[in-house]
Amino acid sequence: QVQLVESGGGLVQAGGSLRLSCAASGRTFSSYGMGWFRQAPGKEREFVAAISRRGGVTYYADSVKGRFTISRDNAKNTVTLQMNSLKPEDTAVYYCAASGGGYSGGAYTYYDYWGQGTQVTVSS
16 A cells, blocks of 8 residues: 655746655555646546656646656655646646556546645636
């Protein structure tokens, strides 16, 4: 089992940047595929980005491609989402997720563990 704790959210103006981090407990972090999802008020949870177990493969939603970068450090049990050129429509609660089966795609049903979320608000 793994526990996930996100940090780094906040309020930023459009065009600005934020860096989200997710710290994972446990000694088998490198066996988990990791993803970031977000949920805006009144909307369904949507996929943002994912990364494979060793970090060699990444996958992004079209809406963030070219602006967001996902990375991981297996030695430190962390996964990071660097968000640049932020837009008001990026405003949401962002969740870190882990897949025990190593899945690293966009379907949230394949992720087994979730963090509590961190709020990102982008003002226009």
